[in-house]
Amino acid sequence: MKLEPQGRFGWPFRFVERCESTQDLFGPDDPEGSVVVTDEQTAGRGRQGRRWLAPAGKAILSSTLLRPPPSRRQPELSLVAGVAVADAVEEALGLSAQIKWPNDVLVNRKKVAGILAEARDGAVILGIGVNVNQRREELPPEATTPAASLLTVDGVARDREPILVRLLARLEHHYDLWREGGLDAIYVDLGSRDFLRGRRVDVNGLSGTAVMIDRQGRLEIEVDGEHRTIESGEVTYER
Numbered sequence: 001m002k003l004e005p006q007g008r009f010g011w012p013f014r015f016v017e018r019c020e021s022t023q024d025l026f027g028p029d030d031p032e033g034s035v036v037v038t039d040e041q042t043a044g045r046g047r048q049g050r051r052w053l054a055p056a057g058k059a060i061l062s063s064t065l066l067r068p069p070p071s072r073r074q075p076e077l078s079l080v081a082g083v084a085v086a087d088a089v090e091e092a093l094g095l096s097a098q099i100k101w102p103n104d105v106l107v108n109r110k111k112v113a114g115i116l117a118e119a120r121d122g123a124v125i126l127g128i129g130v131n132v133n134q135r136r137e138e139l140p141p142e143a144t145t146p147a148a149s150l151l152t153v154d155g156v157a158r159d160r161e162p163i164l165v166r167l168l169a170r171l172e173h174h175y176d177l178w179r180e181g182g183l184d185a186i187y188v189d190l191g192s193r194d195f196l197r198g199r200r201v202d203v204n205g206l207s208g209t210a211v212m213i214d215r216q217g218r219l220e221i222e223v224d225g226e227h228r229t230i231e232s233g234e235v236t237y238e239r
Helices: 074-093 150-154 160-191
Strands: 013-019 035-041 059-066 098-100 104-107 110-120 123-131 200-203 206-213 219-223 226-230 235-237
Touching (some): 059 160, 074 098, 074 123, 074 150, 074 160, 110 150
Parallel strands (some): 013 035
Antiparallel strands (some): 035 059, 059 123, 098 104, 200 206, 206 219
16 A cells, blocks of 8 residues: 555555554654554454454554643544544545544444554554445444444445545644644534434443533433533443
8 A cells, every 4th residue: 555645644654464453563763643554454453452353455454653742631532533534434425424432433323433542652552443345244243333334335445545545634634623722622523423412321330311522522421310421431322
């Protein structure tokens, strides 16, 4: 894969055909905006230690190195990336995408992308996986949220490079806004895509109705008339 980034994210760019995980391929001196992409991961991972599996050459499997200011809450970066991925997916499909707190991007209620933010020595490695050209039988058969690819949504096979270029450009844009103003600066794009809003959810032993993703990136839920905020957790919801 070759890439011509539109901005500073993607310089330097490194492509490897196969690796355990792109999350592990950065060095301590790599600059912010460095990107690693692979065709195949043998030990790709998501949140909660789950494996992220995709056939070789069918998905975008990338990691971006960020060096956020200490004044910003690093867990919010999963949502910043979610907005960027949603932008790129919407442009590719011509359909709206939603963000399922804390780190999934959905189209037609099915997961097309996932995000993993890992803190490391003052930096954050932001892993992004987008299902692009997988057929239905190549997607995970059992998942908390049903899986889809761009191909299974509209039947169109796509080059991955233009989608990745758009994704990195939107990530840089939203990241810069976030650096300056926090989630407030991108909230109009985040809040309008909140998939869980109004749904019955279970998270961290609590059952209630999701109210919103708040402006600190937490999930607010209503439990027996009382509003609670959840910093992190695994969400299941009524479909």
